[in-house]
Amino acid sequence: MKHFKTFKALMLSVALTAMSLVGIPTDGMAKSKFVFANSSPYDTLDPHAIYDVGRVASRLNMYDGLMRWLDNPPKLTPWLAESYNISADGKTYTFKLRKGATFHDGSPVEAKDVVYSIERILALKKGAVSLFSKSIEPGSTQAPDNHTVVFNLNAASSIFLATVPAIHVVNSDLLKSKEVDGDWGGTWLSKNEAGSGSFELTRYDPAIGFQAKRYANHFMGWGDKYLDEIEFRTVKEINSRVLGLLNGDFHGTDGYLPQDQVKRLKADSNMNVLEEESMRIFYSIIHNGRKPFDDVNLRKALSYAFDYDAFINNILSGSVARNPVPVPNNIWGNPKDAKGYTYDLEKAKEYLAKVKGPIPEITIGALAGYGQTEQAAALLQNGLSKIGLKSKIVAEPWSVASKKMRDEQQMYDMLWLWRSTYYADPNNWVGEMYACDQVGARNNSWYCKPEVDKLLMEARVEPDQAKRAANYEKAAKMVTDDAGGIFVYNTKWFGPYNKKVKGVRFSPIGNAQEMRWVYME
Amino acid sequence: MLWFVPTLIGLMIITFTISHIIPADPVAFFAGENATAEQIEALRARYGFDKPLHIQLVNYLIGVTQGDLGISIYTQRPISEDLLARLPATMELTFMAVFFSTIVGVPLGVFAAVYRNSFLDHFLRVLTVSGLAIASFWLAILFQLLFAMELQITPLQGRIDGWGPEKITGFFVLDSLLVADWESLQSAFSHLILPTLTLAFPAMATIVRFTRAGVLDAINSNYVLYEQAMGLPSNLIIWKYVLRNALIGTVTQIGLIFGILIAGAVVVEAVFDWPGLGLYAVEAIMNSDYSAIMGFTLVTGAFFIIVNLIVDILHGIIDPRTQD
């Protein structure tokens, strides 16, 4: 029939058009433009509004701090500050700013900008504020001259210096001009930037990501090898990031992919997978404040019921290091001689027998969308059933879990999650996770033992690192012996990059998302 | 059409109730894990969540009449802005799916009827029944597996590579054409292929079935018999009279088809990470973003009601006889 032929022809032409359109090769990448595929969206660019690992790239590349954590093992390096001085009582920190550092609009970086930045953090009460809110009063920070900043802490603190990199310095004049209704320029800054960092913003769309170009006048100077442009794009699906890497659409992505994907990338000749030991422990919280979990015998039984080997060697293909204590293996303050627990059902039953009273069904929490936490929960459930304990797994999104974690009644009996590095100090782990003054905030185990707490509080003000290390080692061992939680592994970072990418510097804080030294061949 | 308004209000009351029994506290989430109790309370007050529930509801309803749907806790932007920004993505996808399923489905349905009980007819019957039995999200994943991962002839997901064409209408294909941005056009088109196919599949199945039924009814009707007896060529009969009847059947089903498409869009957008309203809804629900959930439901509900309204009117025009 005539009409059938027409119809056929129409379909054919549509198909051909489609095929040919699909077949047009994509444009090659500009020579020195680096594109990174990120797992979470950059929903705001305001460096004082967020403090998580998923969105670190915007802060690290467009902003500077007085100091910066570099490399692995992490070294605290002077950055905007060229030197610092701590008073004898440990309460006054004086920083001397280097001269010649400028913001992207050309104006000089001065002490008043640093003061404005810390005041802004305290006022907005977001992001990294809890690192400073207890020790710095609003209005206590001074700028005696253009290049001197003085922090007056209300008590001596040995961790203050380690947290200084979290004070991202913003252009106070620029932000004051953009202020609306006392928002400290927040509405404007969420979509723009006011920094002095190595790269300046050229394009931003919260649904897509951001683009930045090299800031030639950056105070650190540039060698002859650098990137002209960087782009950080949101690509949520793991498979998309991997495929994009293999295709050449992206040049790098986060280093915490599942091991099966890492193997795939390692096998490709265009890929170069870097390997570093990070500082990010995987563990399960145990609700020490709830009966019968306050009984150390039950906690020990739980600790012996998890198949660490199967999890690390089979599910994670041996890609991580066993870390039996609540401090990463590769930082000072880690008790090297701590034994930790093994998968031993006999021992588990032994301790279980010592528990008095009935044990109700145990709720094991996992984070929805994070397969590893669900697998760990399933493995634990399996082990528990072998020693006669019933349990149920509850997988909820982070938004739900993070709220429940703060409430003693709503918190699960156990919860699987990671603890990343915000600053390279053992306080970031054992010092917050098991301190009495952090219960309900950063201590979600409701663990509060006076002997442990004494060690932790001492370490917070003791200036001598060797003494602090001794305290943290002891405290970590005590918590482990006391089975305060189930500590499994320390993450290894496997950074997949296109083989043309060179100069990547990894640090557990920042996770190699600082592009300053990177170049493409 | 006065029942429009009370229905919408009722809808908002229901979603308000649902979204407020949620155990998660999104305010706590966005205050960050370091927030203290006072900081969370301050944030809560800023969004008006500290007032009693019924007052929150009333404030919301008043706001809606002024076009204010509240602020999304997650994106920190006005929800009406968010919805407007995401609307073109869903509309482009839905439009493509409707277009594709119609231009493929209607002719197929006609041929199945005209050549009924032929191999083509039976094959189509199997295909259409299957089309309605396949889970959309599974079909999406299969398409991804085959075309994006194994054969690598389409992208895996997303709406476009890179930043897209200059925003004029928000429809990437259209905008790319308008500014002659061929790279964006190719990228937008290739990203549309799999989601459109997935979304269109069940819709196409429905269209084929109903077109076939409509055509068969028409062919067997007395009217056509009369025309045949009068000696009109059969081609003419089919394309002029039977098709019109078939289209009536399809139009009746447009309401149904839109239902399939919108429901399908949620899951398809989730799998393909398509930044439209469906994905927005899923994300809002997962993040317990109360206001966003209500805004989305309101907009979808209104849209649905309007579509059904239009279908009723169209029906009345095309076919004054009320069908059963």
Next chain:
Amino acid sequence: MLESTKFIISKLSRDRTSLVGAFLLIALVLIAIFAPVLAPYPEDVTEFHPPERLFGPSMLHFFGTDRMGSDIFSRMLFGARITIAIAVIAVGVSVLVGVPIGLIAGYNRNWISDGLMRISDIFLAVPQIILAIAIAQTLGPSIENVILALSATYWPFWARLVYAETRSALTETYVEASIALGASPFRVMVFHVLPNISSSIIVRTTIGMGGTILTAAALGFLGLGPPAPSPEWGRTIAESREFLPEAWWYATAPGVAIFLVVMGFNLFGDGLRDILDPRTRRSNDG
């Protein structure tokens, strides 16, 4: 009743597609009942063997193993139980709630019936899956909450349907007559209207099971269904995604299972409709 049942069965057995549907459904029920016997590794619903994870299909594991090393084939068989439970209970509850509401609303002409239909319209204004997701996410992921969410969003469909059918049935002469003779509303609804519309309900229930299973699987896929380590089919598909394309069997098996079950209900339902409900019969000559 017996006569018509025999009649239905004989007509059904002549329709090939209905037979296929019936066969699939019977297979589903048998699998669900005898899963522990049929499954080669019944303990794999809760047991794990991490060293054997992500093995491809083989004689030992027909559909390979999953991310924890469990036999996928066995887990899929047990998943059938979950699927049947959700479908039957959700549809059952929504019918048991929606039909009476529809009858009452259809019979009366007062503000109650208007109100009931208005409420139904509200629910029907939004795609079922959106409301179901909202409800399921609110209550937390579990099989009970999925059933609740599905029932809560499905009863309005029945209410609306039965309302329309009731209104139309009330215009039948014999019904008017029995009302005139003083039959109570209950009598009229249950003994006159209901039998009239029962065939329509039965047909749509069967077809509705298919749709409900798809929505339930979507909820499982989004993580709102029974939690790990449940072998629910939608959840398994979601789990499989990060292991594609290498572990293609991991995503294929549950999807095929869903497909076969829904096909079964659809084909059988279509067949039933052709027999029981001639008014909406699709043109099926030849």
